[in-house]
Amino acid sequence: MRPDPVPPTRTGLPGPGGDGPHAQRDALVESRALRASVAERDNVLDKVKQLALSPDGLHATTKDVAAYFEVGETVIRALVHDHRSELTSNGYRTLSGDELSCFKQLCGITSRSRSIGVFSRRAVLNTAMLLRDSIVARQVRTYLLNAEEKQHATPVDNLFHRLAEWVDERITEAVARQLATHTVTDMGHADMTRIAEETVRTAIDRTIVPVLNIAVRNDGEQRTRIEALDDEVTRLKRILREREAAGSMNALDAMNPRQFEQHIAWLCRRDGCDQVTVTGGHGDTGADILAYTPDGRRLVVQCKARTPAATITSGDVQQFIGMAKLDYKADVALLVATCPFTRDALLLAARHDMTAVHRGLLEAWNNGAKLHVLQG
Template sequence: MLDEIVLLESSSLRARVAERDEVLDKVKELALSPDGLHATSKDVAAYFEVSEPVIRAVIHDHRSELQSNGYRVLSGEELSCFKQLSGIQSRSRSVGIFSRRAVLYTAMLLRDSIVARQVRTYLLDSERNQFVEPVDNLIHRLQEWIDTRITDALTQHPAAPADADAARIAEDIVRTTIGTAVVPVLNTAIRNDGDQRARIETLEDEVTRLKRILREREAAGSMGALDAMNARQFEQHIAWLCRRDGCDPVTVTGGHGDTGADIVAYTPDGRRVVVQCKARTPAATITSGDVQQFIGMAKLDYKADIALLVATCPFTRDALLLAARHDMTAVHRGLLEAWNGGVKLQAFRP
């Protein structure tokens, strides 16, 4: 059975159901600008009952997909016209607007919203119904139609006493029936079956891919799985752990050099979290030099309220002492194993 994770993870399924924006109205009313076509980020946040930063995080993570489905950023003269039309008093130099289709895509990408989950439920129900097309008693109706044709034909030939004549009449009726009713019905059924098979095969491919993703996440419960990850995969997994523990939004920055921030996130109470990830072999160590570089970057450049240096290897004693003196959380291999296993980091607690 389809689960909502399919919509969250499958871009092809999202594209297949993207025309069904009527499900938005089945959940609740979506406020639109006076043109009746667009909603602002504030409108979308209100619809999904989340904060605007949450919507901005979705835009940041999925900008290309949203833009290809109706999300636009207005500026200049275009923005001035929109402000006049909608009555917006904002002094912002740019405003993002969503088409209904883009709002529907947001529902398929927004994980932590009850309203978004309700929208996904309606979408999944309608998608399931596409695979259960009722026969509507086709066979019974076909049988009744044939019986009626035979009865009418025999009524038109009441004087046919010989069995041979009755057999000839019946044969003509059957030939006509097969040519005009049964063959077209079977051809339609074959075409529909081919379409259904193609859709089922596509869905099976998606399910196979999603099962692989689930296996990877389940395997991530072991340190062996973390050791097998490359640097990018490790960053994505640590970002997932931050989300699991309530951080939102969570942005994987990456690629800023060995002393840069790999992840920037915010706790539910608004504290800024800056994370650097070190995917090293278990035999390696994090030294006081590594800690010193990260502390300077996190505190001075990123104004971090919570600084996490996460590593798949141990910290030296001097590195742990330095981290403690500067209120930095050293997520060494042992602590990482506990965090990965479901224990919430003390630093995230209010």
């Protein structure tokens, strides 16, 4: 039974599309730092639906997780492949050997598989913050953001007001002790003043100074977190700009060379390329992007952000071929341009097994088509 929808929320978490609920959920998907900040709140899983755990009460199998999020097991396996490091840090494990045998016996699993992936509750929550196309995952993220909002809305006790009351009580107790051993006439004004000063000094040493030290330390930690969140906001804005540019050649034409390189890198990542690095700049000898195709071949890309009226000549192609093949040992070489190639340039590229991504092909790629050369 599909869980009931949950109401939208407003929260302080930044997102690429403002502060609406959809943008906030997307921010969790995009930002590892934001996911880490709420990774402990796995109790929200039970607010959406019941999570089936193995008999040890601690782990869920890939099948259990897929059933919880109402997706196929292949979706969960692909997610683990893409985010194994993060999921492992949150409790995902691969069981094998004796450990696997014990787990199979405990759970009554008859499969002959040599390894089984298991998720802690925290790893399941991590999965909810990464799955895009799951209604259940989106609802978990909404509940998570609701919890974040409530936590920030909780008023903070007036610590210093309570501390002043505590000091008053200590002074009263100290004076009472003195009165118990002296008559009022024996205690002069100076004695009363000394008792009060000693009590206040003790209170400051034992409470106020440590509190101030903690406040100073927390201020530094808060500043560090704010700086990290600022970096995340900047990165998310760049991602938003890249996605807005998808399908729009006018947006590509308006980009400067650096922005164009970043966008082509995003297209490579979108199509499954790994270790995508933008190297453009002085001294790059023509290689603007280095990466590996989904099947592991070395990819070298040069980007040419030129006006549609310009052309890529055979000279441009010849320089790139020499650099890609000799300097970088490229298995796949792409010369991507916002303008057409001359006929000679296209022929030269074909002879040397280089892919000429001319304006027409770039438009199709930007609109969602995949480059066949990247798929192997």
